[in-house]
Amino acid sequence: MSSLAKDITPPSSGAPMVKAEGVHKSFGLSHILKGIDLEVLPREVFCLIGPSGSGKSTFLRCINHLEKISAGRLYVDGHLVGYRQHGDKLYELKEKEVAAQRRDIGMVFQRFNLFPHMTALENVMEAPIQVKRESRATARERAQRLLDRVGLGDRAGHYPSQLSGGQQQRVAIARALAMQPKLMLFDEPTSALDPELVGEVLDVMRDLAEDGMTMIVVTHEMGFAREVGDSLVFMDDGVVVESGHPRDVLTNPQHDRTKSFLSKVL
Amino acid sequence: MTDTVDKTPAPSVPPEQIKAIPVRHYGRWVSGVVVVALVVLIGIAFSNAKINYSVIPDYLFDQGIVAGAWTTLYISVLAMVLGVVLGVILAVMRLSSNPVTSTVSWFYIWFFRGTPVLVQLLLWYNIALVFPILNLGFYKDEMNQVMTPVLTALLGLGLNEAAYMSEIVRAGIQSVDEGQTEASHALGMTQGQTLRRVILPQAMRVIIPPTGNEFINMLKTSSLAYAVQLPELIKKATDISSTSLAVVEMYFVACIWYLFLTTIFSIVQYYIERRYARGSSRNLPPTPLQRLRKNLARWGSFRRPEVAR
Numbered sequence: 001m002s003s004l005a006k007d008i009t010p011p012s013s014g015a016p017m018v019k020a021e022g023v024h025k026s027f028g029l030s031h032i033l034k035g036i037d038l039e040v041l042p043r044e045v046f047c048l049i050g051p052s053g054s055g056k057s058t059f060l061r062c063i064n065h066l067e068k069i070s071a072g073r074l075y076v077d078g079h080l081v082g083y084r085q086h087g088d089k090l091y092e093l094k095e096k097e098v099a100a101q102r103r104d105i106g107m108v109f110q111r112f113n114l115f116p117h118m119t120a121l122e123n124v125m126e127a128p129i130q131v132k133r134e135s136r137a138t139a140r141e142r143a144q145r146l147l148d149r150v151g152l153g154d155r156a157g158h159y160p161s162q163l164s165g166g167q168q169q170r171v172a173i174a175r176a177l178a179m180q181p182k183l184m185l186f187d188e189p190t191s192a193l194d195p196e197l198v199g200e201v202l203d204v205m206r207d208l209a210e211d212g213m214t215m216i217v218v219t220h221e222m223g224f225a226r227e228v229g230d231s232l233v234f235m236d237d238g239v240v241v242e243s244g245h246p247r248d249v250l251t252n253p254q255h256d257r258t259k260s261f262l263s264k265v266l
Numbered sequence: 267m268t269d270t271v272d273k274t275p276a277p278s279v280p281p282e283q284i285k286a287i288p289v290r291h292y293g294r295w296v297s298g299v300v301v302v303a304l305v306v307l308i309g310i311a312f313s314n315a316k317i318n319y320s321v322i323p324d325y326l327f328d329q330g331i332v333a334g335a336w337t338t339l340y341i342s343v344l345a346m347v348l349g350v351v352l353g354v355i356l357a358v359m360r361l362s363s364n365p366v367t368s369t370v371s372w373f374y375i376w377f378f379r380g381t382p383v384l385v386q387l388l389l390w391y392n393i394a395l396v397f398p399i400l401n402l403g404f405y406k407d408e409m410n411q412v413m414t415p416v417l418t419a420l421l422g423l424g425l426n427e428a429a430y431m432s433e434i435v436r437a438g439i440q441s442v443d444e445g446q447t448e449a450s451h452a453l454g455m456t457q458g459q460t461l462r463r464v465i466l467p468q469a470m471r472v473i474i475p476p477t478g479n480e481f482i483n484m485l486k487t488s489s490l491a492y493a494v495q496l497p498e499l500i501k502k503a504t505d506i507s508s509t510s511l512a513v514v515e516m517y518f519v520a521c522i523w524y525l526f527l528t529t530i531f532s533i534v535q536y537y538i539e540r541r542y543a544r545g546s547s548r549n550l551p552p553t554p555l556q557r558l559r560k561n562l563a564r565w566g567s568f569r570r571p572e573v574a575r
Binding site for chain 1: 443445446448449450451452453454455456457459463464467468542544
């Protein structure tokens with residue numbers, strides 16, 4: 001099997017890939033994130049766990065500016081997300097500049113969000129052609145290679161409705177990888193899948209981690225977090241309750257809230 | 267021997283087919299008879315009416331009528347194209363976060379949907395009262411020279427249609443799951459690319475059926491343009507009836523043409539809908555043509571062995 005390594009853009013320095021400083025997020029009156037501080041290092045697999053409504057998905061969506069943060073600072077690869085700073089003033093980035101920032105950040109959604117009017121191959125080819133202005137031949141060649149890599153080379157001509165949930169999610173991963181991102185965000189990638197299909201998606205993610213991709217994974221798959229994760233954060237009610245190596249946090253939680261959550265999901 | 271389970275498969279006896287007496291639908295027979303009786307009665311009434319049916323075939327392919335039908339068709343198509351293009355622009359404006367564009371769009375729809383299309387046609391017809399001279403810088407002429415019946419009808423019908431189309435397109439855009447926009451943005455696509463490549467192609471499935479409806483409406487609404495001297499089907503039919511004294515007969519002729527045009531377009535619409543159904547259902551039902559071909563093939567294969575014998 002060919003490696004995915006050549007599709008990974010190496011990070012520009014040893015500095016953190018993602019750095020959050022006191023990140024807050026409110027929707028109207030509801031305060032979702034209440035001061036998140038964390039660092040994700042290059043080549044790290046960073047797992048976010050916590051009860052639903054704890055703000056982990058919202059935080060993930062802030063990283064590629066699908067949500068605007070209300071306070072604090074959020075950096076990806078040393079660059080402020082969504083804003084430009086001159087002196088002590090922040091300027092909103094234009095739509096095109098935000099789009100340019102997102103190019104380097106792949107995202108995989110809980111509900112796959114494949115484009116239903118395009119075949120698997122066209123889904124993977126779309127962004128490189130539209131965003132990077134790649135030639136069709138180049139895009140097709142890489143798309144086919146990525147589909148082969150996620151084990152769906154023979155499904156290239158299928159529409160999403162003709163694929164199982166696990167297959168759709170693997171196409172979605174290939175689609176994100178086609179932009180050669182330096183960071184991948186996974187928003188509960190296996191939560192919408194039948195139990196027997198979860199494994200095939202986790203296998204692809206495990207391979208990706210082994211190839212050195214920086215990954216932030218919001219998940220309920222504690223087994224995956226323990227085996228593949230380098231860091232783990234337990235969030236509750238908009239704050240980081242506990243963090244550390246997955247093995248330590250999952251087997252020896254210090255905080256009562258973590259203990260009671262883990263006792264329910266493990 | 268402890269294992270008493272018989273491992274040999276049961277001999278395959280074909281199951282006895284159910285031969286039940288089907289439910290009798292007496293209501294269908296009764297209502298069918300009533301419908302046939304009504305049709306016959308209406309038919310008798312029409313055939314005894316003081317209508318000279320024999321002139322209808324004579325005028326069906328009359329030069330004036332055919333020219334009128336052609337005018338009806340092309341003005342409808344052009345007005346519809348204008349309506350669709352402008353409707354998409356208005357829908358996007360309406361959904362825009364820019365308050366100026368969304369307000370402009372709102373007022374446009376408010377006015378053009380809220381006033382009769384006949385009045386709008388007459389306003390365009392008399393636009394010279396407001397702008398006696400058309401001056402585009404590179405082109406200058408009297409407005410009355412510029413506003414030919416064709417241009418008047420095109421503007422009147424097309425701009426009115428745009429207001430309706432924009433609401434249809436807006437409904438289509440809003441029917442597409444938000445996750446599609448998010449996925450597209452997450453890949454680094456801009457708002458415009460997202461709209462063009464992701465949203466509109468999916469919105470088409472929702473947009474096309476009511477648009478077909480609008481076009482069929484347009485074919486008939488275009489008859490109002492006879493008020494602005496457009497030589498379309500109704501105007502031609504009326505012109506002929508004033509000399510031939512076959513008034514109702516000429517409207518029958520016009521109706522036959524309208525029915526012909528709407529039938530043709532209904533078939534076109536069916537195929538356009540299939541085109542945009544890609545990826546939505548696992549297997550599309552066969553088209554009537556495919557079904558016919560398949561039936562012919564099956565019939566052929568039934569016949570062949572007999573021929574061989």
